[in-house]
Amino acid sequence: MKLVPFVIIVFLSSFVFFTACDQVNKEGFTGVRVIDNSYSPPVVRIYEGGKVRFFNAGNNPHNVIAVGEGWGSYEEIPKNDYLDVTFEKEGLYKYLCSFHASPEGDWGMVGSVVVGDIDYEDYSNFQKADAVESFSGEIRFVPTDYDTIQDAVNSSNPGDMILVSPGIYYEEVIVNVPSLTIRGVDRNKTIVDGEFERANGFLVAGVDGVVIENITARNALLNGFYWATVEGYRGSYLTAYNNGDYGIYAFDAVDGVLEHSYASGSPDAGFYIGQCYPCDAVINNVISENNGLGYSGTNSGGDLYIINSIFRNNKGGIAPNTLDSELLPPERESYIIGNLIENNNNLKAPAWDAQYISLGNGLVIAGGNNNYIKNNVIANHDVFGLVISAALDDNYWPAHGNIIEENLIINSGKADIAVSGVSNLRNCFEKNQFDTSIPPGIQLFSNCNFNILPMGSDLHGLWNLIARVINANTGNYEKGNWKEFDAPDPQPNMPIMKIVQNKDYNFEE
Known part of the structure; x- marks a missing residue:
């Protein structure tokens, strides 16, 4: 009789997993921030049938209208609201803000959407x-x-x-x-x-x-x-x-x-690599502190290495994640190796609502798959040292196939290691040093050599996340003003420039 709930959980896990995977790239969009007075980024690339969301974060009136008036709207986008446009055919789509650009789009507040794998020239005389x-x-x-x-x-x-x-x-x-x-x-x-x-x-x-x-x-x-x-x-x-x-x-x-x-002093993240697969990218020997997150990476992965770096005193530490708000979900195949991740409990760090949710967590894998986490020191976090959780956006994204081995994870408030949410399968743990886990016995039952039980049915972390989301939506949480942080201490110059400075070389001669 005790096997019945377990079978139901496995069934639901499989159902949710395949439902989510079947909807890859159908609900996502690429975001363009509309501010005073520019679009950021001014050029984005999407696939045929992709959607661009133009979100007005500015204080001035702004709109989005195609050069030639073939799409978009002269209607002002209200502040903190957005306009969605879907592009069905391959091509280069130029647009402008009619309040702050010439009608021809040759100067002022202008941007472009590149649809498909095309050659194009834009904002440049070069190909x-x-x-x-x-x-x-x-x-x-x-x-x-x-x-x-x-x-x-x-x-x-x-x-x-x-x-x-x-x-x-x-x-x-x-x-x-x-x-x-x-x-x-x-x-x-x-x-x-x-x-x-x-x-x-x-x-x-x-x-x-x-x-x-x-x-x-x-x-x-x-x-x-x-x-x-x-x-x-x-x-x-x-x-x-x-x-x-x-x-x-x-x-x-x-x-x-x-x-x-x-x-x-950044309210989103100190470092970010997103919407790429394979990314073929390396973050090496960096320091990220006093941010909303030390590192965030949405829908990125594939030969993506985050190594030999320090992430400390942010609201949250490292957070690879999956969202429907960008293309190429899910996040996967990132290598997080040899980092110091500590004391990411900083109430005074700046943050947007989404970053506040990660407060007090060292490393959060939210809806990520097949990541490799090794030889990190993760210490002194108020909630979890390392937590693997499903992500819920327009779709439900389970976290599965993540390998966690040979990390030192200590001094965590709720648990050093946690797996939370339904349908997180094939996550394994090997040779980690830690004291507490949720569920208990996680390294014993989800060992990388013999995975006895899929330890993904505990909902403790998920309920904690939901509580954070509710609190974030009220805006009633402590955060710093990103404009007011002190300048950092001087940082090392690149070696060749240090040599030149010591020789007092005159570059202009």
């Missing part, structure tokens, strides 16, 4: 094929030769380097040339400042092979450093702080490296 693999030999100096970084970008060719001297540059840099390297002379003194007026510090949209290194971005309304819809990117020795969404952000971008970088 995808113009990306190069080697340095051109041309160095462009800011501010000696060009007053602004944007002026230098606009004058550059693929393969050039832009070398930026110490100073505060009040601008948003739109990189529209492939294969550029933009390098600061001093990471801590070469600063792009958005003054809480401009959308991003650096935006690389639709051009491949762009490298940004040894520079700081702060006080942007959205993101410090942002790569969108690109193949090939690198961010090294970057500092991003007090930016209004993400610190260092890659979306719909593949073949990338984010390394030796620091992010703080």
Whole structure:
């Protein structure tokens, strides 16, 4: 008789799992943030039949209307509301805000939707094929030769380097040339400042092979450093702080490296890689603190490595997750190895509602599959050290096939390890050091060598999550103001620049 509930649970698990998998990519959308006065990102790529949601986060009147008026609406999108547009046919769809752009879409608040795998030219005089693999030999100096970084970008060719001297540059840099390297002379003194007026510090949209290194971005309304819809990117020795969404952000971008970088004071996440499969990306040797989340990755994975890094004092630590609000669900095949994840209980960290939900958790796999979690130290969390949970959005996304081994997980308030929600199957645990788990005996019964029972029927964590969601929806929770955090301590310069600084070299000679 005791087997009956177990059989029912397994049956329901299978039913929910196959129902969710059958709806992959049917309910998702790609988001474009509408702010004052730009679209972010200004170019997005979707599949035929895909949906774009234009969400108005600005204070000014905004709308979305096609160049040529073939789609969209002149009607103003109310603040905190959205307009959904579905694109059925392959092509390049340009659009504008009629309040803040020319009718032809040649200047002002404009954007593009790329539908399908097409070649296109947009916001650039270059084609995808113009990306190069080697340095051109041309160095462009800011501010000696060009007053602004944007002026230098606009004058550059693929393969050039832009070398930026110490100073505060009040601008948003739109990189529209492939294969550029933009390098600061001093990471801590070469600063792009958005003054809480401009959308991003650096935006690389639709051009491949762009490298940004040894520079700081702060006080942007959205993101410090942002790569969108690109193949090939690198961010090294970057500092991003007090930016209004993400610190260092890659979306719909593949073949990338984010390394030796620091992010703080972002209400969403310090680091983010999302909507890519396979991502072919590495986050290595970074520090993320005082953010909503240390790392977030929605619908990403496939040769995605998060390694040798520190995630501390955020509201929540690391959160790979699945949502219907982006393409390519579910999240899967990420490798989280050799990280220090500690004290992610920071009530004063900035956060949006979704990030508050992760408060007090070290590593949350929400609806993720076949991830590999190894050799991490996860310590001092008020709720769970590591929790594997299903994710509920438009669809129900179980978490299954995750391998958790050789981690040290200690000093957690509710449990060091937890698995929660119905239909989480084939998650296994091997050689972890920990004290408590929910359900009990998780490493014994869900061992990677012999998985006796699918430990996914406990609902403790799920009820905790639901309670957080209710509280988040009221907005009644403590959080800091992302605009008011102190500047971080000086961060290490990239080695070659440190050598040059010590020699007091004059770059402009």
